[in-house]
Amino acid sequence: MQTSAAGSKGFTLLELLVVVAIMAIASAGVGFALRDSSQTRLEREAQRLAALLESARAQSRMTANPVHWRVTDTGFEFAGATTGSLPSFWLGVDVQTTVLGSVVLGPEPIIGPQRIRLSTLSQPMSSLIVATDGVRPFTVRSDDGLRMGQP
Numbered sequence: 001m002q003t004s005a006a007g008s009k010g011f012t013l014l015e016l017l018v019v020v021a022i023m024a025i026a027s028a029g030v031g032f033a034l035r036d037s038s039q040t041r042l043e044r045e046a047q048r049l050a051a052l053l054e055s056a057r058a059q060s061r062m063t064a065n066p067v068h069w070r071v072t073d074t075g076f077e078f079a080g081a082t083t084g085s086l087p088s089f090w091l092g093v094d095v096q097t098t099v100l101g102s103v104v105l106g107p108e109p110i111i112g113p114q115r116i117r118l119s120t121l122s123q124p125m126s127s128l129i130v131a132t133d134g135v136r137p138f139t140v141r142s143d144d145g146l147r148m149g150q151p
Helices: 013-033 038-063
Strands: 068-071 076-079 095-099 114-120 127-132 139-142
Touching: 038 114, 038 127, 038 139, 068 095
Parallel strands: none
Antiparallel strands: 068 076, 095 114, 114 127, 127 139
């Protein structure tokens, strides 16, 4: 019977470590490549603004004081709301707004139609509308009038 040292099969520890290192570098590269796009950030800002406007509207009805939303140099403010109860800044640094009319949030249960257009400095042609007809809650719509998330 003859035994051969060259007949062993399998991988060495060094070969396995090299493969694991290559996989880790590739995974890190994919993670950096899948960064948050400006359109996704804009959608997140619009959804956040819609929720904040609804919170301010509920606060206005609860306190029987009108709340006005307006843009400031550093973000936005809810004039008439309880101080510190609502944030006054955008999560992204390049958000632009165009207010189509005055944004008054109550205290009446039915308010006038309200519209706010959001866009970013990096993609000014892409915008979203945060709007209400005065009865229903604020919703996010694409610029062509369709609700986000619907075909």
